[in-house]
Amino acid sequence: MYDALPPEFVGAIPADTSMLRLSFYLLAGLVAVNGLAIVLGLVTLPVFFIVLYVLELGLKVGAATGFTAFKVAMLMLRGLRRAPLRTALTYLALFVLTFVLCFIYAILTLVDNKLSDKDSNFKAIMTEKFSIPSMMKRSYPDRIAELAMSMDEGKRPVKGRSDVMSWSFFFGTTDPKNKRPENAVFMFGLDPLRVIDIDKDGKYFSMLDDDLVQGLTSEQRDQLYAACKAIEDDPRKIVLSKARLDSLGVEVGQEIKVYSPAMYKDIEFTFIIADVLPPGKYDGLGFMNNRYLFQQLDSYEGATTVTDSATLARKPKAAGVKHPLAEKCVNLVWIRLPNKAALAQLAELAEKEFSSPTVKLETESAGIGSFMESFKDLFKLMRYVIAPAMIAMMSLIVANAIGISVRERRTELAVLKVLGFQPWHVMALVLGEALLIGFLGGGISASLAYFQLQQVKFQIAFLGEFKVPAMALVYGPLLGMIVSFAGSIGPALTARNVKVSEVFARVA
Numbered sequence: 001m002y003d004a005l006p007p008e009f010v011g012a013i014p015a016d017t018s019m020l021r022l023s024f025y026l027l028a029g030l031v032a033v034n035g036l037a038i039v040l041g042l043v044t045l046p047v048f049f050i051v052l053y054v055l056e057l058g059l060k061v062g063a064a065t066g067f068t069a070f071k072v073a074m075l076m077l078r079g080l081r082r083a084p085l086r087t088a089l090t091y092l093a094l095f096v097l098t099f100v101l102c103f104i105y106a107i108l109t110l111v112d113n114k115l116s117d118k119d120s121n122f123k124a125i126m127t128e129k130f131s132i133p134s135m136m137k138r139s140y141p142d143r144i145a146e147l148a149m150s151m152d153e154g155k156r157p158v159k160g161r162s163d164v165m166s167w168s169f170f171f172g173t174t175d176p177k178n179k180r181p182e183n184a185v186f187m188f189g190l191d192p193l194r195v196i197d198i199d200k201d202g203k204y205f206s207m208l209d210d211d212l213v214q215g216l217t218s219e220q221r222d223q224l225y226a227a228c229k230a231i232e233d234d235p236r237k238i239v240l241s242k243a244r245l246d247s248l249g250v251e252v253g254q255e256i257k258v259y260s261p262a263m264y265k266d267i268e269f270t271f272i273i274a275d276v277l278p279p280g281k282y283d284g285l286g287f288m289n290n291r292y293l294f295q296q297l298d299s300y301e302g303a304t305t306v307t308d309s310a311t312l313a314r315k316p317k318a319a320g321v322k323h324p325l326a327e328k329c330v331n332l333v334w335i336r337l338p339n340k341a342a343l344a345q346l347a348e349l350a351e352k353e354f355s356s357p358t359v360k361l362e363t364e365s366a367g368i369g370s371f372m373e374s375f376k377d378l379f380k381l382m383r384y385v386i387a388p389a390m391i392a393m394m395s396l397i398v399a400n401a402i403g404i405s406v407r408e409r410r411t412e413l414a415v416l417k418v419l420g421f422q423p424w425h426v427m428a429l430v431l432g433e434a435l436l437i438g439f440l441g442g443g444i445s446a447s448l449a450y451f452q453l454q455q456v457k458f459q460i461a462f463l464g465e466f467k468v469p470a471m472a473l474v475y476g477p478l479l480g481m482i483v484s485f486a487g488s489i490g491p492a493l494t495a496r497n498v499k500v501s502e503v504f505a506r507v508a
């Protein structure tokens with residue numbers, strides 16, 4: 001999606017840092033999550049053994065009835081308590097595995113969601129067809145809205161013009177002589193009420209992302225709406241994230257001057273900070289009213305002198321000369337449509353309507369897919385190599401731990417068979433121990449990952465935050481049990497086939 005930026009901006013600070021942060025979070029972040037998982041696993045060990053103790057107390061009541069299943073379960077719990085170090089290490093391994101896989105699952109789920117088209121919030125992106133970066137005329141958003149509303153019934157945008165939003169990327173600096181990261185300002189120039197608005201039913205909605213609205217508290221929604229309303233009323237006002245305010249060293253209500261030598265050269269912008277963006281998807285960014293951008297571009301025409309933002313020197317300019325980007329200041333246009341059939345019809349209309357420059361319409365997922373293209377191998381590595389490798393490694397650890405336990409308890413297993421336990425009872429005993437560790441290790445780990453990782457934000461560019469899905473609370477215990485089963489089925493079969501005569505012959 002950064003294809004819409006001018007060449008000078010592609011190498012600018014926000015683009016670079018977001019891409020570097022993505023690599024950092026995906027690679028170095030795994031190391032940090034491993035360390036966090038080990039610490040949390042050690043902290044939760046007492047909880048694990050307390051649960052085992054409580055279960056044993058409950059099974060004592062059932063064992064008094066004489067049912068064999070309760071007796072086998074009692075033996076299983078006692079077997080785990082007799083080798084606490086091995087049990088703890090097995091639990092810790094499964095805990096770390098599940099915790100890290102929850103982190104990977106959160107990343108892949110976010111990417112999959114972004115690369116899939118949603119029927120309930122189906123959006124298309126219009127960009128220039130043959131040029132990179134995409135730079136379209138400012139009249140294009142209104143014209144594509146008219147075309148969309150002229151389509152067949154059932155294909156028109158539900159909210160009319162409110163379902164069309166243009167983006168003009170704005171990258172500037174408060175100090176043109178010292179273009180350091182802390183002086184940078186990166187904003188989207190757009191219609192502020194497309195960021196968040198109230199529909200006819202009194203409900204908030206957003207053309208940016210429904211998650212932006214749904215993820216906010218009612219107070220934050222009210223605050224964001226009030227801020228966008230202020231920007232709408234006074235085009236000079238902007239709203240920035242808390243991180244960007246801190247970096248710039250400014251406060252709400254303060255006036256700042258911003259220069260854009262890489263994009264809107266020779267124009268001085270005077271902004272008033274209206275409010276702070278709620279924390280989340282757009283940390284580090286900001287919103288401005290694109291009307292102010294257009295006004296500044298229009299005021300450039302006819303000026304007799306202009307400020308060169310690079311040197312801050314005054315120099316003459318011929319009257320009537322337009323700014324080079326006066327008709328190339330719209331980078332993207334978002335259109336929310338009812339379905340893919342509407343996109344196909346609108347794309348056909350746009351191809352006939354726009355010729356200088358020509359445009360293309362694609363789904364939101366296709367646009368984001370282009371942005372993520374350079375990272376597809378990294379995601380494949382995580383999905384098809386790292387995750388399976390961790391599962392295989394943990395299965396081997398479980399197999400080794402359970403295998404040692406079976407070898408040490410051959411005499412005990414033989415005695416159980418002498419006392420009347422069937423081979424399947426012995427096999428169930430070994431499998432049950434592994435499955436119980438897997439269930440508790442995976443369950444406790446997934447629960448902590450779900451609640452703990454929600455507090456750690458991995459916000460990257462337009463992707464939002466990596467959050468562990470609620471389904472991890474189901475997948476965690478299930479994964480722990482599957483890995484435990486895969487690792488213990490071999491030792492369990494060995495325990496099942498223990499021959500009483502051979503064991504006692506060696507003892508004798």
